[in-house]
Amino acid sequence: MAGVAPLVVSKTLPPPDVNVTTSSFHILKEPSLLDISRRFMELFGVREEELRRICELIVERAVKPLLSVELEEMVETFNEGYPIFELYMKSLLSSFSIPRLYALHLEETFKLLDEIVELERKFYELYLRLLKERCTEANIPIEDLEYAIAQLFDYDLWLIGKIKELGIEEFLMLLMKRADEEARSMYSYLLALLYVTTAINVALFGMVTYNKENLRVLVEWAKHYAKELDAYIDTVNLLITDEYYDAIEEYLKEKRRGCKNVKS
Numbered sequence: 001m002a003g004v005a006p007l008v009v010s011k012t013l014p015p016p017d018v019n020v021t022t023s024s025f026h027i028l029k030e031p032s033l034l035d036i037s038r039r040f041m042e043l044f045g046v047r048e049e050e051l052r053r054i055c056e057l058i059v060e061r062a063v064k065p066l067l068s069v070e071l072e073e074m075v076e077t078f079n080e081g082y083p084i085f086e087l088y089m090k091s092l093l094s095s096f097s098i099p100r101l102y103a104l105h106l107e108e109t110f111k112l113l114d115e116i117v118e119l120e121r122k123f124y125e126l127y128l129r130l131l132k133e134r135c136t137e138a139n140i141p142i143e144d145l146e147y148a149i150a151q152l153f154d155y156d157l158w159l160i161g162k163i164k165e166l167g168i169e170e171f172l173m174l175l176m177k178r179a180d181e182e183a184r185s186m187y188s189y190l191l192a193l194l195y196v197t198t199a200i201n202v203a204l205f206g207m208v209t210y211n212k213e214n215l216r217v218l219v220e221w222a223k224h225y226a227k228e229l230d231a232y233i234d235t236v237n238l239l240i241t242d243e244y245y246d247a248i249e250e251y252l253k254e255k256r257r258g259c260k261n262v263k264s
Helices: 030-042 048-068 071-095 099-140 142-166 168-178 180-204 214-241 242-262
Strands: none
Touching: 030 048, 030 071, 030 099, 030 142, 048 071, 048 180, 048 214, 071 099, 071 180, 071 214, 099 142, 099 168, 099 180, 142 214, 168 180, 168 214, 168 242, 180 214, 214 242
16 A cells, blocks of 8 residues: 555665765755755765766656656555665765765864754755745645654754764764664664655655655655654664663663563
């Protein structure tokens, strides 16, 4: 059924990379967003032409089919398009990673993270204003999308906060040591949410023609993936925070001891 979001957890995914701007909204060409997008490109040394070409590949190869197929074919089309989207989106996101920022700016990296947070917040405010207008035109309740979109920005802010707190190397080590499986699932749902929100953006902002019912299905999927991402961020955050992790470990030890006593 098209209304049921496809399962996207991929155990072959690597742990999350430290990409500090994961929203897909730079795919838009809205004039009010361009200045912020160009500042991101300047900070990370990304050429606009290079970014544009990757975005075009994402739209042509992965997004357009999802928006134009018959309703009953959406799940199959999503499953076929997801690996293609993942391939190009991960290439795009790698251009906005903290190692790249560090290589370009060295000692200024953590100071620039503060600027990136402010840029993200400004971008979100401007984008949300535009999105409300487009949702009204398409008769899509903004409440159905606002939570899903917010999760992408929340992920970025959470990631930046943890890296500033722990450092990039310690953050990645803790992910692998304490939350490897959970982090992979989190990243998988992040990419799934990016896939459907990219398709929603492309439709609402008039970049391609689309089937209206497909758009409504994608909005429902976006809400589902956003809830999963939200839950996994909470779980991963607990596992990489010492005081919470120690408490969880003690709880599990007590539970294991209790099970042994019952068996004996």
